[in-house]
Amino acid sequence: MDTFTVIASKRDARSYAADPIPDATVRRILEAGRxxxxxxxxxxxxxxxxxxxxxxxxxxxxxxxxxxxxxLAVAIVTPESSYAGFDAGRAAQNMMLAAWNDGVASCPNAxxxxxxxxxxxxxxxxxxxxxxxxxxxxxxxxxQSRSADEWLGGADRVPLDSIVQRV
Ligand SMILES: Cc1cc2nc3c(=O)[nH]c(=O)nc-3n(C[C@H](O)[C@H](O)[C@H](O)COP(=O)(O)O)c2cc1C
Numbered sequence: 001m002d003t004f005t006v007i008a009s010k011r012d013a014r015s016y017a018a019d020p021i022p023d024a025t026v027r028r029i030l031e032a033g034r035x036x037x038x039x040x041x042x043x044x045x046x047x048x049x050x051x052x053x054x055x056x057x058x059x060x061x062x063x064x065x066x067x068x069x070x071x072l073a074v075a076i077v078t079p080e081s082s083y084a085g086f087d088a089g090r091a092a093q094n095m096m097l098a099a100w101n102d103g104v105a106s107c108p109n110a111x112x113x114x115x116x117x118x119x120x121x122x123x124x125x126x127x128x129x130x131x132x133x134x135x136x137x138x139x140x141x142x143x144q145s146r147s148a149d150e151w152l153g154g155a156d157r158v159p160l161d162s163i164v165q166r167v
Contacts, residue, residue, distance in 0.1 A: 001143060006101045008151035009143040013105035014066050016136020021072050025102045029135065030074070032098030033091040039083035045091055048075040050132070053120040060116040061109040061132055070134035072104075075121060078130045088130035095133060105138040 021029075026049075033047055050057050050073040057073070058064040067073050076092055078084035096106040109132040111117060117129045146154075 001101055002148065003097075005143060005148040005151070006097055008148040008155070009141075009146070010097060010100045011141070011155075012107040013136075013138065013141070014063070014107050014134075015069050015139060016071060016105055016134075017139040018071075019137045021104055021135060021137060025099070025104060026072060028102060029072070029095045029099045029104070032094040033074075033076070036087070036090040036094040038087040038090065042087075044081065044084060045076055045078045045088055045130070047091070048077055048121050048129075049073070050075060056120055057117065057132070060111060060113040060120070060129075062112045063109065066107050066109050066134045067132065070136050072135040073132055074135070075117065075132045076130045077121065077123060077127055079126055080128050085130055092131055092133050096135075099135055100138075100143060103138050103142075104135050105141065106133055106135045108133055 030047055030049075038044065050067075054067065054073055057075075058067040061067055074095065076088045078088045092108060096108075099106050111129050111132065114128055117123070118127075121129070123129070143151075
């Protein structure tokens with residue numbers, strides 16, 4: 001699919017079809033995260049796929065139902081350094097766009113309880129979970145059902161002119 005259409009049509013989805021995500025697609029999602037750039041190419045992030053700890057981890061995000069409904073949940077773990085949040089964001093967005101290109105919907109989940117995740121995931125001192133991304137096969141939305149311009153027009157976002165400045 002056209003990359004711009006994938007970007008324009010991506011919305012954060014909090015419920016998903018029950019079908020499992022094919023293993024090859026899960027791998028593409030994780031590879032998309034791995035290949036994202038990072039400050040000085042330090043790549044100080046790792047991706048923890050929540051499996052046995054998933055049920056307990058739901059209590060650590062602000063909206064537990066997102067993780068309960070997901071068929072894949074990936075915690076992005078970073079050091080507590082200055083660029084780590086930006087680097088985590090790049091990896092997360094790469095993953096979500098690669099997923100959406102393959103018909104997989106997703107949503108970032110803010111962490112409400114770092115201490116619980118630290119215990120469940122066995123994090124090192126100085127590490128934190130930047131975000132947990134929930135994924136699942138898309139239920140009811142199809143990126144190719146509209147043009148990129150139609151997706152842009154329908155997006156619940158502020159107008160471009162209100163955020164772009166030229167100096
Ligand atoms: C850093 C970050 C944290 C977020 N945390 C949550 C969250 O905890 N729970 C949730 O349901 N959505 C979360 N979201 C999703 C936002 O609510 C979503 O991006 C915004 O409402 C736009 O949604 P849309 O793409 O469907 O228009 C988060 C998004 C970001 C970027």
